[in-house]
Amino acid sequence: MIAVARPSDAMRSNAALQTMRFASADIASRYPLPIDDQLSWSSSSDGAGNLHRVELPIPELPKGYILVPSFSMIGSGGDYGFQFTLATPKRTWALAPIGTDTLRAENPGKRLATHIDYFQASRATGDLRLTLDVVSARPPERYLLTVAARPVEMPPQTGERTSRRLAVAPLSQLTAPRNIRSHICSPTCVTMVLRHHGVTTHIGEIAPLCYHARCGMFGVWPAALHAASRFGAIGAVETFSSTDVAAGIIDQDIPVIASIRHAAGELAGACNDRTSGHLVVCTGWTADQVYVNDSRARDPRDVCTSFARAEFARAWLGHRGASYVILPPQ
Numbered sequence: 472m473i474a475v476a477r478p479s480d481a482m483r484s485n486a487a488l489q490t491m492r493f494a495s496a497d498i499a500s501r502y503p504l505p506i507d508d509q510l511s512w513s514s515s516s517d518g519a520g521n522l523h524r525v526e527l528p529i530p531e532l533p534k535g536y537i538l539v540p541s542f543s544m545i546g547s548g549g550d551y552g553f554q555f556t557l558a559t560p561k562r563t564w565a566l567a568p569i570g571t572d573t574l575r576a577e578n579p580g581k582r583l584a585t586h587i588d589y590f591q592a593s594r595a596t597g598d599l600r601l602t603l604d605v606v607s608a609r610p611p612e613r614y615l616l617t618v619a620a621r622p623v624e625m626p627p628q629t630g631e632r633t634s635r636r637l638a639v640a641p642l643s644q645l646t647a648p649r650n651i652r653s654h655i656c657s658p659t660c661v662t663m664v665l666r667h668h669g670v671t672t673h674i675g676e677i678a679p680l681c682y683h684a685r686c687g688m689f690g691v692w693p694a695a696l697h698a699a700s701r702f703g704a705i706g707a708v709e710t711f712s713s714t715d716v717a718a719g720i721i722d723q724d725i726p727v728i729a730s731i732r733h734a735a736g737e738l739a740g741a742c743n744d745r746t747s748g749h750l751v752v753c754t755g756w757t758a759d760q761v762y763v764n765d766s767r768a769r770d771p772r773d774v775c776t777s778f779a780r781a782e783f784a785r786a787w788l789g790h791r792g793a794s795y796v797i798l799p800p801q
Contacts, residue, residue, distance in 0.1 A: 490619040490709070491527065498615050498705055501798055503720045512610040523610045527618060529557070529599035532583070532592040537623045537791065539589040540566075541708035542603055543696045544614040551607035553693075557583065557590050558600050564590060567685050569693045571606045587683075588692040588708070588793070591623060619710040627788035628713035629781045634721040636755030636762050639667045641774030644766040647674055656750045657681055657690040659766040660728045661699055661795070663752050667726055668799035670702045690748065692730075695795060703800030710792045714784050718756040720796060727753040728795035729763075733786040740778055742767035750795075756780065 492506045499506035512523045532538055540555045552571020557564045564583045568574040584591045601618060605611055644659040645652050658678040665672055680698035683691040692708045699706050711717060717727045728750055731738070735745045742765050743749055754775075755762040761783045768774045787794075 489621075490617060492618075492707070493614075493616040495611075495613045495615075497801075498613055498798070501801070502615065502707075503723045503725055503796065504709070504716075510611075510614070510616065512605075514610050521606065521608060523605045523607065525603050525616070527601040527603075529601050529618075529620075531595060531597040532590070532599060532620065533622075534592055534595045535622050535624070536620055537586075537589045537591045537710075538601070539617075539619045539621075539708055539710050539791075539793065540601060540603070541617050541693055541696060542605070542614070543700045543705045543707060544605070544607070544611045545700050545703050545705055546613045547607050547609045547611050549608060551605060551611075553603060553605045556602045556604070558602065559596065559598055566590070566693075567683065567691070569683070569691075570697050573606055574604055587686055587688070589791075613705065615705050615707050617707040617709065619708075621710050621712065621792065624790055625712060625788075625792075627784040627792075628715070629784045630713045630715035630718065630756075631758065632715040632718040632756065633758055634718040634756045637667065637721060637724065637726055639663050639726050639752055639754050639764050639775075641764050641768075641771050642666075642674065642766055643768055643771045643774055644674070645769050646771070647678070651678065651689070655681075655689045656766050657692075657695050657728075658698070660750045660752050660764075661695050661797070663764055663766070664726050664728060664795075664797050665699060665702055665704055668704060668797070670704065670800065672702065690750070692793060692795070696797070699795075699797050704797050706795055706797035709794045709796050711794055712788055712792055714756060714761070714780065714788070717753055717794065721753065721755060725796060725798065726764075728797070729753050729787045730791060730793040731783070731786040732790055733782075738778060738782050738786045740776060741765070742769075742773075 554568040554574040752764040
């Protein structure tokens with residue numbers, strides 16, 4: 472029998488987007504955003520290993536919306552892998568498997584596109600079912616599952632909440648070997664956050680764990696969380712529409728890793744004049760500024776910088792609004 476989580480009472484509206492969150496009790500007590508419920512897992516075993524599954528009904532994904540699922544776990548017998556699939560009664564789409572070669576991706580259909588980290592609706596699609604398959608020695612015991620839906624493009628909310636400024640030690644990705652230095656903003660950000668949480672590690676250790684061989688990329692969002700979980704740090708990919716949410720998380724001593732993109736001249740002071748995708752660590756907010764660690768700085772002394780709050784909100788929240796929220800190990 473397949474375990475099915477019912478989101479009808481769990482869907483939470485937050486600034487024009489909806490997010491479901493499920494976690495074990497100990498993780499729920501520490502996560503800085505509301506958790507809806509725990510999960511019941513259906514388990515089976517075959518030659519490929521132990522498979523644990525949960526399904527979530529998704530009533531509808533409107534045209535132009537993205538669906539961003541993420542999963543992270545610790546314990547349960549060591550290494551794990553997982554894959555998300557999204558299906559109608561007649562068709563199935565799949566994101567690339569993370570941490571395992573025993574699960575296979577399906578070919579995408581026409582109504583939905585898969586973008587490595589998320590699903591995107593090219594037209595409104597209803598009667599959907601999201602399935603998470605986890606390969607691990609035991610059913611997930613300490614876990615965090617999030618599923619966010621929002622328009623891929625939307626007006627950002629600059630917000631007004633201020634926060635403390637966290638002292639996150641700077642790292643420059645440009646100190647890495649030349650063949651990878653331009654591609655490792657995600658592992659570098661994860662390294663900075665893990666170090667802030669007291670983990671002894673370095674880019675040379677984190678980057679190979681973030682690398683997704685099938686995609687040939689270091690910047691696959693769920694692979695970054697999978698890497699962090701290897702150090703006992705559980706986390707999620709969140710999609711925000713307001714900077715106020717991030718300010719509240721930072722006030723709980725949790726830096727927020729933000730995925731940004733901008734054209735030339737749109738983010739004054741950025742190390743990249745333009746970028747179609749880059750990650751930075753948000754460390755604090757004032758009324759009109761955001762403090763960040765930008766690993767693209769050539770000199771580590773220039774990694775800690777700041778941007779105009781409104782410009783940064785457009786670069787981050789105007790498109791996808793994706794973020795990593797990683798808890799300290801416990």
